[in-house]
Amino acid sequence: MAHARPIATTRSATGIPTPRLAIWWILASEVVIFGGLLGAYLMHRIGHPEWAEAASHTQTWIGAVNTFVLLTSSFTAVLAHQAAEKGKGKEAAKLLAFTILGALTFLMIKSYEWTIEIMAGYTITANTFWSFYYTAAGLHALHVIAGAIIMGFIAVDAYRGRELHRVEIIGIYWHFVDVVWIFLFPLLYIAK
Amino acid sequence: MADTLVEVQKQEIHGQDHEHHDQGFVSKYIFSTDHKIIGMQYMFTGMLMAVIGGYMAYVFRMQLAFPGISVPGFGQVSPGEYNSLITNHGSIMIFWVAMPVLIAAFGNFLIPLMIGADDMVFPRINRLSFQVFFISSVVLLISLFVEGGGFGGAWTSYPPLSANADYNQTQLGASLWLIAVALEFVAFLLGGINFITTLMNSRAPGMKAYDIPMVCWMIVIASILFMLSVGPLLAGAVMLLFDQTLNTGFYDPARGGDPILWQHLFWFFGHPEVYVVLLPAIGITVEVMATFSRKKLFGYKLVLYTAVATGVLSFFVWAHHQFIAGIDPRMANVFTVTTLLISVPIAEMLFVMIATLYGGSITLTTPMLWALSFLAEFLIGGVTGIFLGASGADIYFHDTYFVLAHFHYTFFPIAIIGTFCAFTYWFPKMFGKMMNETLGKIHFWGTIIPFNFIFIPLFVLGMGGQHRRIYNFEHFPEIAGPEYFQLREIATIALLIMLAFQAVFFFNVVMSWWKGEDAGKNPWKANTLEWTTDSPAPHGNWPVEDLPTVYRGPYEYGHPDREEDYWPQNLPG
């Protein structure tokens, strides 16, 4: 009885399963959180041509490798969803594990990158460009960490063939994290 | 608070003990996933915070009317303490009283009951939402007692005052305040997602979009507004926190930032926030008015579309808070027009209320009195807003007591009148007992009359040019005329009377709870689904095999073909 699912959760007046509906709402609110930050950054960036100098010190190739890593992890996440739909829990779990591996790789590369930058004196207080850089990338990294942890739980469940529908939900979230990075990459690295 | 909760829940359990195996007190009432219990937790936390916020108002009003006296129960008020008191009074009343009580408490309690569901769709996220909220309240209260005192930079928390400890003198207090507010936002994001998805997906079979009781719509529209407006501010709060703690320069123009950015981020959320709390209050009011006029709600779709229009428009008005902050005057023109425009849908809703009352068989019960007073008092708040929305007039009125009186005339009806209206109306469903009507009416008049005596003098003070952030008017001889002091004293004495009358309310709650007559399932003869289950509703709301089905709209009163003047939503035929 303790955690039996209420009947309310099983109803679906809109035709969208409730968990998926919820994740869309979560993403809508995430869009404005990231959007507010990136919008503020963009306005400052245009108003401050001198930031180009600071921006030229970001490591484009590290950002590029990270983009590749996230794109690939997104790919494995969608394959996991495909497997889960066919009821292949073990395969889904394996693919989710690859996605988590991608997240970890991303984070390791990120820490390496930040270490280089901080050693070179580009700390969060060096200049407001760097403040935005660390805040935006940090907020994104927090999402990566949270996603990876939740994905771990879901992968364990999926391996045992339980709660397979959750694979899709975490996948949608993960693709969103990927999309955010798709915009962060040109904003922080490419536009010099 | 724990004690009060215990009392609530002891009452609650009697109906359900036999149905469920023993869960023990803690898991049942503190870590419950039941939407009604979570609603109660929000409500009692909110009420406790309201008492704290009211106490703060008492202390600084005493200081304003009788500068320099030792306030009983507090002592001498220093300028820093004064700033901290007004800041936290504002923050508490909006973020820890209006939001948790109007949206979270009533949203949690009412939505599943009114749409015929057994619980929220995500009960455990719901519980998490309250836990985060509770932590945020604790963090806020702690921030009042840390070294340097509580944050004193106003609830709007403009940088550089809020960003730099050299200016605000409350290094720790400012950061804790900010963290508490951010946590509170996270709590309501979690709760809001639950409300929205529950209403969208979990309605009883047969309940179409236009059969949903208005208060559910309003709470959900409010949650959507909150969700879409709070994002930029959450990002902004992180930036401000970094400015405070890591010494970044997001809001420091000399380092490439911009303090105006915070004002935009804050008000892009802050103005929709007004409608976030207003809409549920309107929903509660129309619900009560329809029931006690025994009439169908006038223009159901009109109200719904108007609420949506208000929600959309509310995103276009935020910069009217910044007319004197140095924003572009051309922008000020645009925002003046949109601000005046938004009074149209709100006026429309008030007209709908009047049209609902027109020709009805009105019973003046306590909840109905509260609903009527909402209409009257909010009208004054709305009309005075017109002066402030016009950028020309605002230059004179800005930051005077006129502004203060204006928003108290809007927020008091919303947060206090709306809450009392809902609480007295749904009390029978919450606790299974009727409230005492005589005590309820004494409390009503004892609150409404002093309320007007507090804030009408403040309008006059504001028009006299009195700035709202002055600690001691004796320091400014040119505006400290004796007539102004009299007005301030009237306001303060009225506040004391109003606070004293709140004791009647608490006495009434306790007595009715303890000895009140049994309410039965449907004491008000209302149509909506929550009145078809037991009072108080058991865990799961209805027996599993007997969840209601809906056949008609929620306001079918006085139907000509029926003997009874009401027609519950769940009756077939």
Added chain:
Amino acid sequence: MSENNEQRDEHGHDDGHHVNYFKIYLILLVLFGISVIGPEVGAVTGLRWITLITAFGIAFVKARLVVNNFMHLAWEQRIAKWLLASSLILLLLFVAGVAPDVMNHEGNNWENVAAKQAVERGLAAASGYSEEEAESEGPLEGVIASGFSAQNSFGQICATCHGVGGEGDGAAGAALDPAPASFIDPVFWQGRDRDRIITVIRDGAAAVGGSALMAPWGALYTDDQLEQMADYVMSFRPNQ
């Protein structure tokens, strides 16, 4: 809604499984390659629009591909699209409303002097000449250093609390507790000398055990200017 159902039927699956994920992935990688190489081309040829299009244009294309195919938004009910679209529209609204103030450093009747100075300093530093010089210039220092006079500075900074005549009666000081010092009060000068005045101006009164409300102003003045300020304050001292 029915439209979506038809769409589903065409695909024959609930969630449009006919998407060839691998193909999408390959397209994404190609686009990604272009977005990295594009700016290099832009930099070599000096054509800025190449950078903008390849960096940001492609980001939008990539995002669309991911959202439609990986997140399956293309097959989702219309309401999900609407709500994501509405959050994007609100975002645009926010940026549009804020940009006139935050992005510009000059408006109809205002000018953001500090931001302009920050840009100038930054550009000067970037163009390589004497970075230290540009950095050492504090925010307000530039304003005060040009034509510094102790009397003016006292009028701008100190008089807000201490009053123009040094009597401790400035407008902002009225609310302070303890009240700001009056420099014409002989009692005040008992046991205070010029060094102590300098210390207090530089480090704040808290540095000598006084009220924290007297803020440190050392960042504003050079040593020489500090001495001038102290001399000016000393000039209020009544003759004994």
